Amino acid sequence: MFAWWCFVEKNDFLAWLRSIEVKWQEKWREARAFEPRVEPDKPKYFITVPYPYTNAPLHIGHGRTYTIGDIVARYKRLRGYNVLFPMAFHITGTPIIAISERIARGEEKIINRYKGYVSVYVKDPVEVEKIIESFKDPLKLATFFAERVHLDFDALGYSIDWRRKFHTGEPVYNAFVTWQFLRLKEKGLITQGDHIVTYCLLHKQPEGEDDIQDADVNPVEILEFTAIKFKLVDEENTYLVAATLRPETLFGATNLWVNPEADYVLVKWRGEKIIISKEALVKLQHQHPDDEFKVLKEFKGRELLGKKCISPLGRELYVLPAKFVDPDNATGVVYSEPSDAPYDYAALMELKRNPEQLREYGLDPSIVKDIEPIKIIEVPGVEGHHAAVVVEQMGITSQYDPRLVEATKTAYREQYYRGKMIVDDPEFKGLSVSEAKEKIKKKLISMNMAFIFYELNRKAFCRAGGKIIAAKIKGQWYIDYSVPWWKEKTREYVEKELKIIPVKYKKAMLDAIDWLEKRPCARKRGLGTRLPFDPEWIIESLSDSTIYMAFYTIIHIIRKNNIKAEQLKPEVFDYVFHGKGDPKKISAETKIPVEVLEEMRKEFTYWYPVDQRHTGIAHISNHLSFFVFHHVALFPPEHWPRMISLNEMVIREGVKMSKSKGNVILLRDIAEKYSADLFRLYAAGAANLDTILDWREKEVEMVIDNLRKFKVLAEKALRAECKETCGERFIDKWFMSRFNKIIEEATNALDNMEIRDYVQNAFYQVLSIIDHYRERTSPEEALCMVKRILDKWIKLLNPVIPHLTEEIWSWMNGEGFLSLNEWPVAKKEEINEEVEALENMVERLVDDIKNVLNVLSPKPTKAVIIVASPWKYEVVKLVEQGKSIKEIIQSIRDKHGLKGREKEIIDTIQQYKKAPLKEALKVNPTNEYNVLVEAKNYIEKKTGLEITIMWEEEARTQKVPRAEKAHPLKPGIYLH
RNA sequence: GCGGGGGUGCCCGAGCCUGGUCAAAGGGGUCGGGCUCAGGACCCGAUGGCGUAGGCCUGCGUGGGUUCAAAUCCCACCCCCCGCACCA
Known part of the structure; x- marks a missing residue:
């Protein structure tokens, strides 16, 4: 019953939070609080976070990034900057169109998914249907989500200047991108050329991940096979073309495999006759769109069996049957290298065991007898033929055994990384496998004994069922990031000027810049801006989003x-x-x-320039690099971006969030089930920027409790009746010292983008010093202390929990918006190292007493605390000054009349050297005594002992044991 | 493979750049106590081992090394994660 009650209480608090959040969001909007004007005398801060792609609702992963951006914006605003934090929406590219088409096509799966998305915002099912219907128009889909995301951002309290919003499908934006591409072209940064892409045979156009079934979960890659020509012995100018990913194994080729049941073609191409599978021909034609192909003959693979071929290395090889050969993979012909390739080994052995098989095809079984693997690659630790070892180890006996995939993987990996060529050919002998591979490939191609054949890593189909192949398209437009002056300038700027936080990503950024070459920048499909000099093409989505921050500065004027x-x-x-x-x-x-x-x-x-761009780490190698590149190309150096800051992603309860798992928390859920301030505090405080944030409900619950504690504390503090002359005891000074230090630390943290540190200090540390102060004094006094610091505290917290602090500010009858107030400044004069040292001493003392109490039995009931004689402090100082033992003894003895007690002086020196408590140098002995007197009740409470405090000399005269163990900031204790 | 990041106590996670004050912050969990309430709120304490006086031993992926001193620096190894492109 109580549990239930508590639950309600927690929900009530969240509901209350949400209500004040909506209230303040409205007030800010009405007051146009975050719409900055040009104020030439005021320093400006221009911060941007990439606009979202609006094909679906945003989730808390996005929210983390935007929240951090907003915290910085709000902080800089409080610091007196004129802050511009704009936002827009990205609709360029193919995904939105792809979704739209799939909805139009009536694809159940996607319609249901989108019904789900829409119902996040629209409750009426009839209305939802209507909206889904409207999504057949991609622009409707894009703008629907753009509008919702706008609402979501508002609901999180982001201090965005919405006058400047736009989406990338708007004609005015297209005009801006048009300008950009014209100028890039003029600078010679745009080129045209051929390009290998995934291509749909049904739609007869390139189709990428969005259009291919399951490509999001099972990515389609384009592989580069080497298609090697094997001349048929008895035919003129005719070649059987075997494709391989491992051309270096040609040295160990023992025979060719074709699938007897598959269809092959004899094709005239480039003045030669080649034999490949029927499927391969289609691919080849698409990879050489300008060439002529003439099919001379079609036949079954079995017709090739038993024929002899000559490998480019001059060896004669038989063509043999193998059903594992897939005619729809590369050329449909492979050569066999049974020494290293598990498939080949398994097939060969199978054939040797059942030579009758060959008779079926009218072949003489004896021809396989002589075929033996040829060892060409030596892998350390592998005796004999690698493939044989692997296959036999795994007990594989058939070429159809699915484990061959895994066997191939392991064998190839070892060969590739550790293998050495042991062939006779002096040109290749001793080379590593990886070197040999590249070398022979080049050589064969230059000898016209091979060509490149592109193939996919798996079978793929477009969403409408069309077959996807690798094809060459001509006239592809590129942005050429390899243009030397451009790359060099960009690199130099990033290396020397651009600030990147966390710093460890600077290297990644530089690597990305080095690695970028030509990048296709337009496609024939999708939403976006047409290439001004070739309007058939539409500028691709990342290429149209590189300098748009400049557009923020003027769009509102264009609209007005x-x-x-x-x-x-x-x-x-x-x-x-x-x-x-x-x-x-x-x-x-x-x-x-x-x-x-x-x-x-x-x-x-x-x-301009952009002072800070904040986004996810994933963008380093693409968007962020382009962002800098394009600024370098199109703007003078004074307008190049100043800083990039990055944060990691968000996972949930240890696992990645994904649609398929159904564990995505949407920003809408924050607005409806949690609270903006709660999310902000959690997202900012739970992990460093470079750490993946694990959203754990349990911890979120804790944050709710802490927020509530904060609110209640503020409420009670404001109601508390306090004397104006709130005490100036040690503990009061301690509190103020700590608090002022926290202000300093929180400020430093924010200046260095250490958002988590900021939250830890400004929120959790303050709560914890309040707890400590309460224990040392009383709940009432603690409230008065909170009252004293409250206005500074809420200012400190405003960037992270703007709504709640704004609300408290209103309780205090604060003037204007707290969000537009000033950042608190630490009072240096209230930072008091001595007092902090003394408080640390008290804490250590309590620990020590407890520690001793632990070991003693029977348990004592009383304790004497003995403060070291003042001369011991002098000893410590002299030690620090580097005085010799002799000098110290002399001066202390003479000054304090300690003749005969020199041993104690030495003990003091040794104790200090053993455990130097440097804080003691800051402390006045009388204060040590006084603070203990002040803390007497506290120590009694903590230890359960009756406490007496004495000076060392007094204790000595009273013969209290262990009195001499008192040292500066380490009082002696005697329990009895 | 290439490039990048990382392995810390029952769990999560700081610290590592700028060696010592680090048995190692902060959470969580667990156990115990307080709060005139048999409270999943709040507060306090315990949570590697040992110890009849504030101490000692073990310890930060593994193995070496540098140093008076290493979670922190160097080397080797093992393991995990991410990017590798035209996709936003």
Whole structure:
């Protein structure tokens, strides 16, 4: 019953939190609190987080990133910066279109998924149906989710300037991207060429992951086979083409395999006749779209059996049957290398065991007798033929055994990384397998004995069932990130100037920049902007999102003045971003008033560059690299981005969130079931930026309790009746010292993007010093202390829990929005190292007493605490000054009349050297005595002993044992 | 493979860059206590081992090394995670 009651109480609190969150969000919106104007005298801070792709609701993983962005925005605002934190929506690319088409096609699975997504926001099922229906228009789908995500962001309290929102399908945005691509082209950064892609035979167009069945879970890769030509002995200019991923094994080829039941073709191509499978021909044609292929003959594989071929190395090989050969994989012909390839070994052995099989095909069984594996690769630790070893170890006897896949994997891996070629050919002898592979491939191709054949790593079909193959498309447009001046400039900037947090990702960023080469930047499908110089193509989604932060600075002006896309000619952007051209002339051409042009220019030059871009680590090798690259290409150095900050992803209860697992927590759930401040506090405080955040319900519950504790504390503190002259005891000073230090630490943490540290300090540490203070004093006094610091405390917490602190600020009758107030400054004069040292001493003392109490029996009931004689403090100081033992003894003895007690001086020195309590240097002995007197009740409470406090000299005269064990900041204790 | 990150106490997780004050923060869990309530709120304590005086021993993936001193620096090994492209 109580459990139930508590549960309700917790939910009530959350409901209350949500209610004040909505209230403050409305107030901020009404007051346009986060819509900054250009204020030339005020320092600006321009922070951006990448706009979301709006094909589905966002989840807490996204929320983590945006929340961190907002915390920084709010912090900088409190620090007196004019902060611009804008947001827009990304709809460019194929996924939205793909979804739209699948809905239109009536695909049950996707419709249900989207019904689920829509019902997150729309409760009425009839309405949901209507909306799903509207999704047949991709733009409707995109804008639906864009609008919802906007609401979700508001519900999390993000301090976004929404006047500047747009989506990437808008004509005005297209005009901006058009400008960008024209200028990139002029700079020679855009090239055209051939490209191998996944291609759909049904739709006769390239189709990527979004269009291929299960490609999201089981990715489709394009593999590069080496297709090697084996000349048929009895035929003129005719080759059997065997494809392999391991051309170096050609040295050990013993025969060729074809599938007797499969269809093969004899094709005239490039003046030669080649034999490949029927399926392979289609692929080859698509990989050489300009070539002519003439099919001379079609026949079954069995017709090839028993024929002899000559390998490029000159060896004569028989063509033999093997049913494991898949005609729909590469050329449908393979050569056999039974020494290293488990499949080949298994098939060969099977054939040797059942030579009658050969008779079926009219072959003489004796031909297999002579075929033996040829060892060409030596792998340390492997005796004999590697394939034989593996196959026999696993007890595989048939070429159909599925374990051969695994066997192949292990054998190949070992060969590839550890294997050495032991062939006779001096050119290859001794090479590692990986070296030999590349070398022979090149050689064979240059000899015209081989060509590259592209094949997929698995069978793949488009969502409509069309077969996917690897094909070459011509005239693909690229952005060429390998252009030397561009790469060098970008690299240098990133290396020397760009700040990257956490720093450990700088290397990753530099590597990505080095590694980037040509990247296809347009496709024939999808939403987005057309390439201005080749409008058949649509600019691909990552390429149109590299410098759009510049667009934030002017979009609201474009809207305010109702400027149309047609007016946004490239010259407009040249002027706004570069000050190039004559505004009057541009105005005349575009009908955009000169003042508006100038306003845009002013806005851009005020806000640019981007001071900070914050996003997920996953973006380093693509978006973030492009972001820097494009700025370097299109803007002068003073407008290049200043800082990139990154955070890791979010998982839930130790496992990745995914649609299929159904364990995704959406941002909408935060707004409806949890609370914005709760999420913010948790997301920011539970893990460092570079650590994966594990959302654990149990811990979230704890955070709820802590938030509630905070709220109750504030409430009670404000109601508390306190004397103005709140005490100046040691413990009060201690509290203020700690609190001021926390302000300093929290500030430092935020300045260094150590968000978790900030939360730990500003929230948890403060709660913990309040607890300690309460224990040392009383609940009432603790409340008064909270009252004293409350306004600073809520300011400190405002960036992370803006709603609750805003609410408390209103209870305090604070003026204006707390969110627009000032960041608290630590009072240096209240930081008191001596007092902190003394409090540490008290804590240590309590620990020590308990420790001793632990060992003693029978249990004592009283304790004497003995404060070291003041001369011992002097000893400590002299030791620190580096005085010799002799000197110290002399001066202390003379000064304090300790003749005959030199041994004690030495003990003191030794004790200090053994365990130097440097804090003792900051402490006045009288204060040590006094603080103990002040803490007497506390110590009694903690230890359950009756406490007496004495100076060492007094204890000595009273013959209290162990009195001489008192040392500075380590009082002697005697329990009895 | 190439490139990057990481392995810490029952669990999660800080610390490691800038060696000592680290048996190692903070959570969680467990056990015990308090709160005029047989409370999954809150507060306090215990939670590697040993110990009749505040101490000792073991310990931060494994094995070596540097050092007066190593979770922290160096080397080797084992294991885990991520990216490798045209996909947002």
